[in-house]
Amino acid sequence: MENTPDFAVIENSLAVKVVDALTLRFTGEDQTGVALHELRAAHVAEVLQGLVGLTGDFDKAGVFHSEGPATSEVLVRPAKEGSFLMEVVRVVAENPEPVTVGTVLGVPSLSTIIWWATKSVRAEVKDFSRLENGNVKVVWQDDTAQEIPPAAWDELQKRTRRRKKQLRQIMAPLSDPRVTALDVASPDDDETQSQDDAPEAFELTRSDYAAVRPEDDIEEDQTIFEIEAQMSAIDFEDPTRWRVKTKDQNRSATVEDETFLRRVASGLAIRRNDIFRLRVREDATKKNGRTRTKWTVLKVESHRRSTNDDDS
Structure with a gap:
């Protein structure tokens, strides 16, 4: 570890301020019973990608700053010798003017964001209410409750598919049979702890990893257009x-x-070759590479009679 760069030097050279930190400790043992001390590199890469994506979404939503996005960055500190411990810090550029980042009442930590995001996947919302302080009290289906800042609550309602992907990346090592749990914790530091109901440390297991399994790849699209057509069958x-x-x-x-339907029910005569100008909505659903479309006739714009008297 002697050649490992000193993090304080990196921090000062970038003129940044550490505003939050968390540790991710992956526990388990190999087939011989030896305690886990290494992870697959691909899994570690996914963990970092998931953390960066999750933090970026909540940062843009203004969750970490009372006056808007804090434009923070996620860095990784060197692992401590003797265990596979990953220490992640969130930093912001130094500002000569005081900013409300990471130390004010109610600003959540990275570990809290992971806790809320995982909770929202594992349990449905039973009820929620807006409090006088602006926060949202959320009651989950398991009858537990949390008080969540409004920006964080709004972000939790969005991008649910991407959120699952981010959490699955963070928990990627749990797909390794040697890994049994992921311990997430924030440092015991009053300056970086937010005042919320999330635990300072918690454990994620394979059941949590299974809960963020990706859904079927579904894409939906909608198009409205006009087209001329004949009514080949009428019910x-x-x-x-x-x-x-x-x-x-x-x-x-x-x-x-x-x-139009009332006119048909009242006896509107329709010949086989009559031409109708239709306004149609096409709903397309692409699932696992296969596309299905559904047509809905929103309005019959015009009806042109056939000139062929034999068509009745």
Whole structure:
């Protein structure tokens, strides 16, 4: 460890201030019962990527700064000899004017953010209420409760798929059968501890890792367009079972134009070759590489009669 750069030198050269820190300790043993002292490099890389992504999202949301984003950066300190202990610090550039970062009442630590994010995956929200101090009291389905700053609460409601990916990256070593748990802790320092209900230290296990398993890769898109078509099949009882025929395809569609449906129910004569100008919404769902589309006729813009008297 003699050639390891002194972190204080790095800190001073960058003119930064340490505002938060946490330790990640991966515990376990190999097949011979020897205590864990190494991790796969690919897993360590994922841990750091997940931490950077998670911190970046909450930093941009203003969670770490009462007056907006603090533009902080995540650094890693050298591991301590004798265990696989990863020490992560969040720093901000020094500012001659005082800023409210990391030391004010209610500003959460990195470990608290990980705790809340993991909790939101493991338990559904049962109830929440806005408090007079501006924070949000969240009651989870397991009847535990936390008081969360509004910016953090708003961010927890967003990017749920990406949040799962970030947490899975942080817990990536738990996919190794040798690793049994991840201990997350913040230093016992009053200057960096926030006043919240999250524990100062907690353990994540393989059940937590399983809870952030990625969902099916689903992409949804919606397009509205107008097109000319013929009504090739009409269902007077079920407007979701109509069929429309364009020059390119013949497909089912749901008709939501109530005015048009009432005209049909009142006896509107429709010939096979009549041309309709339709406003259509196409909902496309791409799941695991396969795309399905659904058509909904929002409005029948116009109806042009067929000139062929034999088509009835």
